[in-house]
Amino acid sequence: MNAPTTFPPKALSHLDELEAESIHILREVVAETERPVMLYSVGKDSAVMLHLARKAFYPAPPPFPLLHVDTTWKFRDMYVLRNRVALDSGMELIVHRNPDAVARGINPFDHGSLHTDLWKTEGLRQALDEHGFDAAFGGARRDEEKSRAKERIFSFRSAHHRWDPKNQRPELWSLYNAHKAKGETIRVFPLSNWTELDIWQYIYAEDIPIVPLYLAAPRPTVIRDGLILMVDDDRFPLNEGEVPVERSVRFRTLGCYPLTGAVESEAATLPQIIQEMLVATTSERQGRAIDRDGGASMERKKQEGYF
Amino acid sequence: MATAFQPSLSADQALMEVEAYLDRAQRMSLLRLLTCGSVDDGKSTLLGRLLYDSKALLEDQIAALHVDSRKSGTQGDNLDFALLVDGLSAEREQGITIDVAYRYFATDKRKFIVADTPGHEQYTRNMVTGASTADLAIILVDARKGVLTQTRRHSCLVQLLGIRHVVLAVNKMDLVDFSRDRFNAIVADYRAFADDIGIDTFTAIPMSALAGDNIAAPSAAMSWYGGPALLEHLETVPLSKRSMQGAFHLPVQWVNRPDSGFRGYAGRVSGGAVCRGDAVRILPSGRRSTIERIVTFDGEIEQAVAGQSITLTLTDELDCSRGEVITAEAGLLEVTDRLAANLVWMASEVLNPGRSYWLKIGSQTVSATIGRIDHLVDVDSGRPAAARPLGLNDIGHLELLLDRAVVASPYATERDLGAFILIDKIANTTVAAGMIDGFPGRRAADDRAAHSDRIFWLGGNKEDRSALAVRAFRRLQATGRLAFILDDEALRDGLSSDLGVNEKDATERVRRAREVALLMARAGLDVLIAIDAPSSAAWPGRIIEDTDVDQLGADEWVI
Numbered sequence: 001m002n003a004p005t006t007f008p009p010k011a012l013s014h015l016d017e018l019e020a021e022s023i024h025i026l027r028e029v030v031a032e033t034e035r036p037v038m039l040y041s042v043g044k045d046s047a048v049m050l051h052l053a054r055k056a057f058y059p060a061p062p063p064f065p066l067l068h069v070d071t072t073w074k075f076r077d078m079y080v081l082r083n084r085v086a087l088d089s090g091m092e093l094i095v096h097r098n099p100d101a102v103a104r105g106i107n108p109f110d111h112g113s114l115h116t117d118l119w120k121t122e123g124l125r126q127a128l129d130e131h132g133f134d135a136a137f138g139g140a141r142r143d144e145e146k147s148r149a150k151e152r153i154f155s156f157r158s159a160h161h162r163w164d165p166k167n168q169r170p171e172l173w174s175l176y177n178a179h180k181a182k183g184e185t186i187r188v189f190p191l192s193n194w195t196e197l198d199i200w201q202y203i204y205a206e207d208i209p210i211v212p213l214y215l216a217a218p219r220p221t222v223i224r225d226g227l228i229l230m231v232d233d234d235r236f237p238l239n240e241g242e243v244p245v246e247r248s249v250r251f252r253t254l255g256c257y258p259l260t261g262a263v264e265s266e267a268a269t270l271p272q273i274i275q276e277m278l279v280a281t282t283s284e285r286q287g288r289a290i291d292r293d294g295g296a297s298m299e300r301k302k303q304e305g306y307f
Numbered sequence: 308m309a310t311a312f313q314p315s316l317s318a319d320q321a322l323m324e325v326e327a328y329l330d331r332a333q334r335m336s337l338l339r340l341l342t343c344g345s346v347d348d349g350k351s352t353l354l355g356r357l358l359y360d361s362k363a364l365l366e367d368q369i370a371a372l373h374v375d376s377r378k379s380g381t382q383g384d385n386l387d388f389a390l391l392v393d394g395l396s397a398e399r400e401q402g403i404t405i406d407v408a409y410r411y412f413a414t415d416k417r418k419f420i421v422a423d424t425p426g427h428e429q430y431t432r433n434m435v436t437g438a439s440t441a442d443l444a445i446i447l448v449d450a451r452k453g454v455l456t457q458t459r460r461h462s463c464l465v466q467l468l469g470i471r472h473v474v475l476a477v478n479k480m481d482l483v484d485f486s487r488d489r490f491n492a493i494v495a496d497y498r499a500f501a502d503d504i505g506i507d508t509f510t511a512i513p514m515s516a517l518a519g520d521n522i523a524a525p526s527a528a529m530s531w532y533g534g535p536a537l538l539e540h541l542e543t544v545p546l547s548k549r550s551m552q553g554a555f556h557l558p559v560q561w562v563n564r565p566d567s568g569f570r571g572y573a574g575r576v577s578g579g580a581v582c583r584g585d586a587v588r589i590l591p592s593g594r595r596s597t598i599e600r601i602v603t604f605d606g607e608i609e610q611a612v613a614g615q616s617i618t619l620t621l622t623d624e625l626d627c628s629r630g631e632v633i634t635a636e637a638g639l640l641e642v643t644d645r646l647a648a649n650l651v652w653m654a655s656e657v658l659n660p661g662r663s664y665w666l667k668i669g670s671q672t673v674s675a676t677i678g679r680i681d682h683l684v685d686v687d688s689g690r691p692a693a694a695r696p697l698g699l700n701d702i703g704h705l706e707l708l709l710d711r712a713v714v715a716s717p718y719a720t721e722r723d724l725g726a727f728i729l730i731d732k733i734a735n736t737t738v739a740a741g742m743i744d745g746f747p748g749r750r751a752a753d754d755r756a757a758h759s760d761r762i763f764w765l766g767g768n769k770e771d772r773s774a775l776a777v778r779a780f781r782r783l784q785a786t787g788r789l790a791f792i793l794d795d796e797a798l799r800d801g802l803s804s805d806l807g808v809n810e811k812d813a814t815e816r817v818r819r820a821r822e823v824a825l826l827m828a829r830a831g832l833d834v835l836i837a838i839d840a841p842s843s844a845a846w847p848g849r850i851i852e853d854t855d856v857d858q859l860g861a862d863e864w865v866i
Contacts, residue, residue, distance in 0.1 A: 011336070012612070012614045012615065013332070013333045013334065013335065013336075013337075014332065014335050014336065014337045014418045015332070015333075016614070016615070017337050017614060019616070020575060020614055020615050020616040021616075023575075023616035024560070024575045024616050027560045027561045027573055027574075027616070028560065028670075030561060031560060031561045031629055031670070054604060055603070055604040055605075056573070056616070057563060057573075058602065058603065058604040058618070059563075059565055059569060059571075059602065060563055060564075060565035061565075142409045142410075142411070143410075143411045149408045149409050149410060150406045150407065150408045150409075165406070166406075168406065169736055169737045170432045170433065170435065170436040170653050170737050170740070171436055171737075172435065172436055172439040172440075172726070172728055172737070172740045173439045173440060173722065173723075173726045174440075174575075174723070175667050175668075175726065175727065175728045177667065177728060177730050177735070177736075177737045179665065179730050179735035180735055181735055184735075192409070193409070193411070193420055195411045195413075197413075201329060201332060204325070204329070205329065269322070270325075271322040271324070271325035271326070272325075274325045274328070274329075275324055275325055278328065
């Protein structure tokens with residue numbers, strides 16, 4: 001025993017540093033909050049975040065549940081992966097569907113932005129309140145969008161789930177202040193410093209399971225408002241005489257299938273996706289209808305409690 | 308993304324290309340930097356330009372930039388790069404940056420995380436936020452205006468926060484006809500100030516962020532400048548990474564106990580390296596143990612280094628909890644309840660010397676009060692100024708008194724155990740950032756240490772403790788020592804009659820026991836403390852377990 005440490009210390013790579021920082025954040029929240037939960041959207045960022053959580057608490061399973069705020073309009077493949085991953089991780093999976101949105105049959109075809117408001121924004125608030133969660137991990141990255149670039153890793157929400165971007169706490173070194181008033185909740189973003197390319201590199205290096213929709217395959221599609229949409233089930237209202245066209249597409253981001261645009265691509269493997277990333281000419285949020293309402297729309301949605 | 312690939316590669320070719328890329332990326336280092344300076348010096352423009360010139364921007368972002376530039380830009384028909392980074396709509400309306408924005412870009416050599424921080428004085432706290440994690444600072448100066456109050460203030464903060472690499476970016480050179488004399492005058496002016504405040508070296512680069520001169524490529528208009536363009540400098544500056552050569556320290560963040568058979572200590576290695584079988588001590592208690600295993604999701608590993616988040620197991624079953632520090636060299640760290648530090652005040656409410664604040668350092672949170680304000684720091688000169696309670700954006704040197712000891716280090720030697728924040732107990736806000744530069748209680752601590760060999764904290768549960776205390780007491784008596792058992796009974800009636808059963812009172816009961824024990828030890832008694840106390844509070848002195856009494860002879864532990 002007590003042999004001197006003679007190994008040449010290895011230098012940490014960019015991904016090693018990001019991984020260690022994220023794990024530190026995950027553990028800090030578990031140590032300092034009462035009832036954390038991980039928002040699991042089944043997307044690639046969620047996949048990485050969950051993987052990091054499993055690493056952080058190994059050999060124990062992550063000591064918090066997964067929460068899927070469901071809209072009933074996700075891609076079918078997403079539900080399949082969600083259920084499998086929850087089983088593999090040994091974590092409790094909580095699925096919340098806003099009962100009001102269920103009762104009123106809210107859908108993206110007839111209700112426009114109300115769809116996101118009721119299912120996602122309102123659904124998330126309901127789920128957090130109902131279970132009394134005081135901290136929620138989210139997979140948002142600062143490189144996604146301009147207003148996110150300024151959000152703290154520990155981001156506080158009032159009892160009404162509102163974000164006050166002008167009154168954020170200074171966040172220094174890796175010293176996170178988790179003290180909060182009664183009723184306040186924290187959104188925690190362990191992937192804040194990751195970029196889209198980092199996410200793909202890490203998925204590849206760690207062999208993390210992802211929804212197959214990220215890989216190109218022939219899929220039935222139609223074009224609406226310049227977005228290539230996939231006809232994932234028979235709820236999609238086709239125009240008279242319209243027949244879905246089979247295109248080789250993949251998705252850079254996943255949400256509700258009628259709102260998520262695909263890109264035409266032949267990249268059917270992870271290396272091909274990373275290769276496309278390295279010569280990419282279009283950033284990922286372009287596929288999301290929500291971001292198109294104007295430059296400040298994400299900031300407004302966030303103030304209202306959208307994740 | 309400067310790495311070029313052939314379009315439409317086959318799957319096999321793509322795999323090979325990407326594997327080659329990932330291989331390179333594994334060796335790619337990470338540089339964290341911040342941009343700061345006075346308002347309107349062009350920070351956001353510089354950063355937008357860096358993103359643009361390093362080709363980190365994607366086509367739709369550039370398209371959006373064209374639209375935004377026409378709508379709310381300040382550069383006429385040209386692209387307004389500042390719009391890329393001024394994210395919040397409130398900022399766009401005011402035309403200024405009011406918060407820290409983080410941006411990401413990469414070249415073939417390095418990946419970069421940039422904190423773009425505000426120039427307005429009222430947002431200095433955000434600049435400190437950005438500076439706390441940076442390896443390098445770019446301090447912008449407007450070539451027409453030269454070194455301003457904000458330039459000096461930010462330089463002071465950069466020096467205070469220990470950022471080793473400083474770039475003086477003399478911007479808007481196009482507006483002074485790319486004048487070499489003007490550049491030299493500003494550099495000379497800054498050098499005088501930098502010497503004054505203790506910035507030993509800096510790299511000065513003349514540039515125009517708007518026009519792109521000396522950003523990604525050398526400027527044709529300033530051929531008189533022989534140094535590197537900014538991006539080249541950022542790619543090649545040697546990194547001051549966490550020390551891997553120093554002693555191993557691991558602040559315990561979380562104790563992992565999935566079942567009774569496993570007890571792991573999780574945390575991020577803050578210094579040095581650790582191997583299976585290494586001898587360690589646990590602070591503040593000082594108990595010794597050995598690294599049994601380094602456990603990861605991907606299997607056990609032989610060695611972990613500074614910066615990694617790991618889980619350790621020890622060969623001994625010890626009650627080590629969050630806030631304690633596992634270390635290879637206990638002598639390099641201080642266990643103290645008094646700190647001297649430079650403090651940056653970040654709240655609009657003035658520091659209240661009579662109030663107690665939460666102090667968070669590493670994974671430890673304690674209650675702190677201000678003992679004495681030594682002086683303020685005049686940020687225009689870097690020199691001491693008259694003491695007064697700190698207001699928003701003030702920097703002061705002061706002494707803090709803690710309600711229990713923490714494991715700490717000077718900030719200059721170990722950031723993770725040398726930096727702290729103060730938290731308002733009612734508003735819950737982060738009100739100050741501190742950097743430890745001394746331990747004023749050291750003399751008192753030494754005094755305590757001198758008597759600590761007479762103090763024994765008895766481990767085990769309540770019943771065992773009483774029996775153990777009696778056995779230990781008899782041994783001491785047998786060697787002719789005067790001993791006293793300080794137990795609940797001894798404390799209950801007079802000394803602690805005002806205390807209840809809540810957690811705060813329990814902490815206070817332990818503190819009183821400690822002080823009484825110190826007085827008795829000074830008077831020449833051996834003191835056996837037999838009360839409920841977490842091991843982290845069992846100081847000074849040492850913890851005696853049942854096995855210690857059995858295994859150790861009287862000569863080893865008595866007297």
